[in-house]
Structure formats: structure tokens, C-alpha cells
Amino acid sequence: MLRYSRGGRRTALFGAxxxxxxASACGxxxxxxxxxxxxxxSLPLSGPVADxxxxxxxxxxxxxxxxxxxxxxxxxxxxxxxxxxxFDQNTVITNYxxxxxxxxxxxxxxxxxxxxxxxxSAVAExxxxxxxxxxxxxxxxxxxxxxxxxxxxxxxSVDMPExxxxxxxxxxxxxxxxxxxxxxQDDPNTDVAIAAFREQLSELGVKTVYSxxxxxxxxxxxxxxxxxxxxxxxxVVHGAVGxxxxxxxxxxxxxxxxxxxxxxxxSPSLVETYPKAxxxxxxxxxxxxxxxxxxxxxxxxxxxxxxxxxxxxxxxxEDSANAYTAGQVLEAAVTAVGSLxxxxxxxxxxxxxxxxxxxxxxxxxxxxxxxxxxxxxxxNGAFEIVAxxxxxxxxxxxxxxxxxxx
Amino acid sequence: xxxxxxxxxxxxxxxxxxxxxxxxxxxxxGVMKVVNLAQGAMLILSAYLTYSLWKAVDLDxxxxxxxxxxxxxxxxxxxxxxxxxRARTTDPAMALVTTFGLALITKGIMALLWGNDQHAVTPAxxxxxxxxxxLHFPQAQLYACLVAVAILAGLYALLxxxxxxxxxxxxxxxxxxxxxxxxxxxxxRAAAFALGVAAAGAGGALLSVLYPFTPSSTDHWIGLMLSIxxxxxxxxxxxxxxxxxxxxxxxxxxxAYIAPDWATAVPYLVIILVLLARPQGLMGxxxxxxxxxx
Numbered sequence: 212m213l214r215y216s217r218g219g220r221r222t223a224l225f226g227a228x229x230x231x232x233x234a235s236a237c238g239x240x241x242x243x244x245x246x247x248x249x250x251x252x253s254l255p256l257s258g259p260v261a262d263x264x265x266x267x268x269x270x271x272x273x274x275x276x277x278x279x280x281x282x283x284x285x286x287x288x289x290x291x292x293x294x295x296x297x298f299d300q301n302t303v304i305t306n307y308x309x310x311x312x313x314x315x316x317x318x319x320x321x322x323x324x325x326x327x328x329x330x331x332s333a334v335a336e337x338x339x340x341x342x343x344x345x346x347x348x349x350x351x352x353x354x355x356x357x358x359x360x361x362x363x364x365x366x367x368s369v370d371m372p373e374x375x376x377x378x379x380x381x382x383x384x385x386x387x388x389x390x391x392x393x394x395x396q397d398d399p400n401t402d403v404a405i406a407a408f409r410e411q412l413s414e415l416g417v418k419t420v421y422s423x424x425x426x427x428x429x430x431x432x433x434x435x436x437x438x439x440x441x442x443x444x445x446x447v448v449h450g451a452v453g454x455x456x457x458x459x460x461x462x463x464x465x466x467x468x469x470x471x472x473x474x475x476x477x478s479p480s481l482v483e484t485y486p487k488a489x490x491x492x493x494x495x496x497x498x499x500x501x502x503x504x505x506x507x508x509x510x511x512x513x514x515x516x517x518x519x520x521x522x523x524x525x526x527x528x529e530d531s532a533n534a535y536t537a538g539q540v541l542e543a544a545v546t547a548v549g550s551l552x553x554x555x556x557x558x559x560x561x562x563x564x565x566x567x568x569x570x571x572x573x574x575x576x577x578x579x580x581x582x583x584x585x586x587x588x589x590x591n592g593a594f595e596i597v598a599x600x601x602x603x604x605x606x607x608x609x610x611x612x613x614x615x616x617x
Numbered sequence: 618x619x620x621x622x623x624x625x626x627x628x629x630x631x632x633x634x635x636x637x638x639x640x641x642x643x644x645x646x647g648v649m650k651v652v653n654l655a656q657g658a659m660l661i662l663s664a665y666l667t668y669s670l671w672k673a674v675d676l677d678x679x680x681x682x683x684x685x686x687x688x689x690x691x692x693x694x695x696x697x698x699x700x701x702x703r704a705r706t707t708d709p710a711m712a713l714v715t716t717f718g719l720a721l722i723t724k725g726i727m728a729l730l731w732g733n734d735q736h737a738v739t740p741a742x743x744x745x746x747x748x749x750x751x752l753h754f755p756q757a758q759l760y761a762c763l764v765a766v767a768i769l770a771g772l773y774a775l776l777x778x779x780x781x782x783x784x785x786x787x788x789x790x791x792x793x794x795x796x797x798x799x800x801x802x803x804x805x806r807a808a809a810f811a812l813g814v815a816a817a818g819a820g821g822a823l824l825s826v827l828y829p830f831t832p833s834s835t836d837h838w839i840g841l842m843l844s845i846x847x848x849x850x851x852x853x854x855x856x857x858x859x860x861x862x863x864x865x866x867x868x869x870x871x872x873a874y875i876a877p878d879w880a881t882a883v884p885y886l887v888i889i890l891v892l893l894a895r896p897q898g899l900m901g902x903x904x905x906x907x908x909x910x911x
Binding site: 257431438441458 | 758834882
């Protein structure tokens with residue numbers, strides 16, 4: 212058996228302490244040298260929303276590659292340091308503190324989901340650093356009077372119902388849903404969106420027959436689906452964040468319950484994984500709200516879709532586009548201001564419009580843009596935009612949603 | 618009334634699988650008083666093995682229990698001799714830390730091999746149900762529950778009616794006494810640990826059909842297993858079956874009648890309540906803290 216002598220132990224201890232000191236000295240360096248601009252971000256690359264953050268990370272990578280190809284920022288090459296937060300609020304706080312305090316990054320990019328951006332943006336604000344977030348549209352994020360926070364989507368979660376409710380309103384009264392169920396993950400983003408749906412649909416006379424939240428860790432949706440099915444709603448509006456969207460659909464299939472209308476937030480826009488999870492034919496008629504369309508005629512959008520597909524072998528998702536957009540916003544501000552002065556960058560963004568692949572973005576003093584979200588629907592295995600009229604990719608609207616395919 | 622019966626059906630079906638998942642951990646604790654915190658990682662590792670095999674050979678994933686359980690037995694056996702035995706003889710607390718470390722390492726390896734994306738095994742019957750009147754019996758849950766019950770019955774018979782099983786019980790009761798009657802306690806402990814990991818191997822195959830999983834799923838399942846064996850009684854195999862069914866029913870009833878938001882908190886509430894009211898669990902035996910153990 213291997214045993215240390217007392218002297219050996221002392222030597223081992225000394226060695227360990229020396230190694231720790233050396234490691235810590237390395238960790239407190241000044242980050243990138245003067246010849247590069249270091250950007251820091253955290254993403255939930257592991258955990259329950261890893262499916263969404265991988266395309267987002269690829270969106271950041273593509274933007275970075277294109278930026279460096281053009282000569283970088285301020286004539287310096289740009290590096291991106293991304294840490295994994297595992298979809299944990301404590302970890303995301305630690306990561307941004309580390310990026311700012313230890314790695315001394317020059318600029319920040321946001322993480323994913325309202326749950327993570329809520330605390331992460333507070334760390335950036337406390338350190339007076341610009342924080343452009345690709346996701347995180349919960350209302351409470353923008354109600355804290357932050358000066359350095361900017362949202363890189365056309366609109367926030369509270370606007371999710373807009374196009375859908377307009378479409379319901381356009382239906383003859385006899386064709387409108389009479390009852391609705393509102394299951395939602397307990398998440399700052401979906402909470403706000405589902406509350407807005409419920410309020411606006413109730414005003415139209417749609418009666419609420421089910422309204423419950425479930426924990427983010429939930430993987431078994433059988434009991435929830437049974438509870439919803441027992442109320443027989445015409446419409447289900449589901450506040451989904453990631454894989455929970457497919458989880459509820461699969462539980463509905465087991466219950467042999469198919470609502471006439473099904474709207475889910477976020478999940479159906481995972482164009483690579485969602486059809487595989489629920490079965491391609493079962494996506495037919497499912498609705499969602501998105502910030503971006505691959506077909507949209509915005510400057511640079513077609514090039515983005517082509518470059519992303521070439522680089523990663525799969526088409527971009529909405530999350531990829533949002534991350535790329537956040538990069539575009541940051542790039543525009545630094546290029547226009549000509550320095551990394553965080554105050555000047557924030558001031559510039561508060562007073563200028565930035566052309567992005569999700570359309571022109573301009574922000575109010577809270578960092579909220581004034582654009583519109585799009586209403587999308589799965590049709591014949593394709594993800595189509597069905598509203599607003601000027602962004603439609605199809606004239607068809609599947610209503611009612613067909614029964615599940617076995 | 619139908620909703621209540623349906624909720625109970627869901628609870629019982631899931632409880633069967635929970636029983637198998639927790640029984641391995643309880644067996645290990647019963648024999649060597651080691652809380653194997655790597656059991657959740659072993660469970661998810663087996664789920665990934667099932668996924669890869671299912672993709673490769675396209676066999677029914679529930680049949681793959683015949684491959685994953687023996688494979689995980691070997692993993693458990695090697696783990697015992699390489700890590701657990703040494704840590705256990707140094708200090709019982711060291712064994713706990715060792716299993717925690719093994720859990721982290723296994724989690725990292727799974728992330729490297731399979732990535733952090735969600736995986737799920739989806740045979741043709743995954744989203745189908747049998748219908749009896751207005752009740753639905755999800756096929757995957759039903760088959761998984763039946764397989765779990767069959768494996769548990771086999772495990773019970775092995776422990777009760779075979780020489781190995783009786784040696785395991787003797788070593789659990791008194792290792793010195795077992796040595797006196799000629800039992801090689803070291804080998805028996807290794808077999809018991811490997812059996813516990815094999816149970817996780819079987820459970821992982823069933824779980825892969827029922828729920829999506831990532832390497833991080835280990836945290837959820839270790840919490841659930843701990844609550845089941847704390848409720849049922851640490852070291853009691855029948856206790857883990859009872860604890861599993863009660864927790865599964867509590868989760869289902871909470872989701873249906875209180876709020877789905879509270880369902881995932883049920884296992885943790887159970888741990889707190891049981892430790893306050895009946896620390897030995899429902900079927901555990903209360904021992905004096907100052908009683909010397911062999």
C-alpha cells in the first residue's frame with residue numbers, strides 16, 4: 212500500500228499549496244492583451260435547456276468568425292470566452308462576476324432565458340458594463356431602472372399574445388375557442404406571457420378552465436395532461452421553455468387528448484429537436500411566437516442563414532438568430548462610438564437604431580425595443596410565419612389542429 | 618372520481634419503476650452502510666447505454682435490461698474493488714465523499730461521450746395507451762412497471778433463497794459472525810455492491826423509455842432515491858418498495874389536487890418530515906447510536 216512519510220506529506224502539502232497559488236495567480240491575470248478585445252458570456256450549455264443554448268452558442272461563434280474576418284473591433288481581433296452555467300442562477304452570477312473581476316473582459320454578451328438574464332444583468336449593471344441579452348423578455352427584467360441593459364429581440368414576452376389574439380379576434384364569434392387551459396413552467400418569461408394571454412383572451416370571453424404552474428425540473432407530464440384533458444379545453448396555451456413543450460405534447464398523446472388549438476411558447480421554435488421529440492406529423496397546426504424568421508427580408512438575414520447552414524450543417528434556430536443579433540448590436544455600438552467606454556456605448560444605443568437580422572432595433576430607456584413578434588405555425592413539416600400579414604410565409608392557417616398521428 | 622383513479626394509476630405505475638431504482642441503493646446501504654451517491658449517475662449511465670444500444674441494434678429497449686443490468690454489475694464490481702473498499706475501510710465518511718466524487722466524474726464522462734442535449738428512447742409504443750373505460754394506461758409505463766416488478770421479485774428471491782443472498786444478509790447482520798461461519802465477507806460485499814449497481818442498470822433502461830435525460834438528470838434521481846429509502850427505511854428492501862409507491866402516489870396526487878408546482882418538492886418534504894417524525898423510516902429498525910456494530 213502506498214503511504215506518505217511525514218516528510219513526504221509535508222512536501223506534498225507544500226506542492227499542493229504552491230500549485231494553488233500558481234493557479235490562482237494565473238487566474239487573476241488581466242485577460243486578453245491589448246491586441247485583442249475579450250468578450251465574456253455565460254450560457255446554459257448543460258442542463259435542461261442545453262438544446263436551445265447550443266444553437267445560441269453557434270450564433271455567437273458565427274458572428275465572431277465574421278467579425279474577425281472583417282478585421283475585428285477597433286482594429287483588434289476579438290476573442291469570446293463562454294462559461295457554462297448549467298441553467299443555474301447562482302452559477303450564472305458567479306460566471307459573470309468571474310468574467311468581469313477575474314478575466315477582466317472588455318465587453319459582455321448575455322446568457323439565455325429570463326431566469327438567468329434576470330440575475331446576470333444585475334451583475335453587469337452593478338459593474339456598469341453594457342449588457343446586450345439575446346433572450347430574457349420577462350417584464351420584471353426591464354423594470355429595475357437599468358441603464359446598461361438592451362434586449363436583442365424585436366419585443367418582449369408581454370407582447371407574445373399580440374398576433375395570436377388578433378387572429379382569434381378576426382374569427383367569427385362562433386368559431387372562437389370557448390374555453391382555454393393555461394399550463395406553464397414556473398419561469399419569469401413564461402409567467403408574464405401566459406398571464407398576458409389569459410387576460411386578453413378572457414376579455415374576448417374565452418373561459419379559463421385550467422391554470423397551473425409546474426416546476427422547471429418536471430419531467431413527468433402525465434398527471435398535468437390528465438388534469439387538462441379532464442377540463443376539455445378548446446385551446447391550450449402552454450408556457451413552455453425547452454423540452455417541456457414536447458413532454459406535454461407526448462403526455463397529451465398518451466391521454467388521447469388533442470385540443471383544437473395548441474399554442475406553446477419557445478419549444479416549437481426548436482426546429483431541429485421539437486419535430487423529432489413529438490413526431491414530425493404531430494407538429495401539424497401547433498402555434499408559437501418567434502422573434503425571427505429565416506425568410507424575413509431584413510438586411511443580412513439571408514446571408515446569415517446561408518453562412519450558418521454552411522458552417523454548422525443545420526439551419527439556424529430562433530436562438531441562433533437572437534445570439535447573432537446580440538453580437539450585431541454590440542458590434543454596431545463599438546464601431547460607432549470607437550471605444551470600449553461602457554457609458555458611451557449605452558448612451559449610443561439609447562439614441563440610435565441598429566440594423567439587424569431581426570429588423571431595425573431601437574430601444575426605450577429601459578432597453579426594450581419597440582418591434583413586433585411573429586406568429587408561427589408548423590404546417591406539413593415546415594415552420595411557417597402566419598402573422599403579421601407583411602411577414603407571412605404562407606397563406607394557409609391550420610385550424611383546427613388535426614388529431615395526433617399514431 | 619375518474620380523475621382520482623387515473624391519478625392513482627399513474628402513481629402506481631411510476632412507483633413500480635421508482636421501487637427498482639431505489640432498491641439497489643438500499644441494498645448497498647443495508648449491507649455495508651454506505652450511501653452510494655453515485656447511484657444516480659449509474660442510473661443515467663445505464664439510460665445512455667440503453668439509448669446507444671437501442672440506436673445500434675433497434676431492439677426493444679425494455680429487453681435491453683438483459684444487457685445493461687449485467688454490464689452495470691461488472692461496473693459495480695470493479696468500482697467496489699477500485700474505490701469503495703479502500704475508502705470504506707479508511708473512514709465511513711470517506712466512502713460518502715468517494716461516491717460523490719464518482720458521481721461527478723461519471724457525469725463528466727457522460728457529457729463528453731453523449732453531450733448535454735436531452736436524450737430519450739422512444740419505441741413505437743412510447744406515446745400510446747391502453748384504454749379501459751375512461752382510464753388510460755400508458756403502454757411504456759405499464760411495461761416498465763411489469764419489468765420492474767419482475768426484476769424486484771427476482772432480486773428478492775435471490776436474496777432470500779440462494780447461498781449468495783443468505784451470505785449477503787449474514788454479512789449485513791454481522792460481518793464477524795459471517796466470517797466465523799466461513800463466508801468471505803469481502804467478496805460478498807463486492808457482490809452486493811455490484812448487485813445494487815446492476816439494479817440501477819436495470820432501472821436506467823426503464824427510465825430511458827419514460828423520461829428524457831441529460832447528464833444533469835443524476836441530481837434529480839439521487840434526491841428521489843434518497844427520499845424513497847429514507848421514507849421506506851434505510852437498508853430495508855420491502856421498505857424501498859413501499860416508500861417508492863407512496864412517493865410516486867404523493868407526487869401524482871400533489872400535481873393533480875394541490876399544484877403541479879409542488880410535485881417535484883414532494884420527495885424533499887418527505888425527507889424532512891420522516892427525519893423529524895420517524896427517523897428509521899416506515900420499515901426500518903431503530904438502533905441505539907451507541908450500539909457497537911461489527
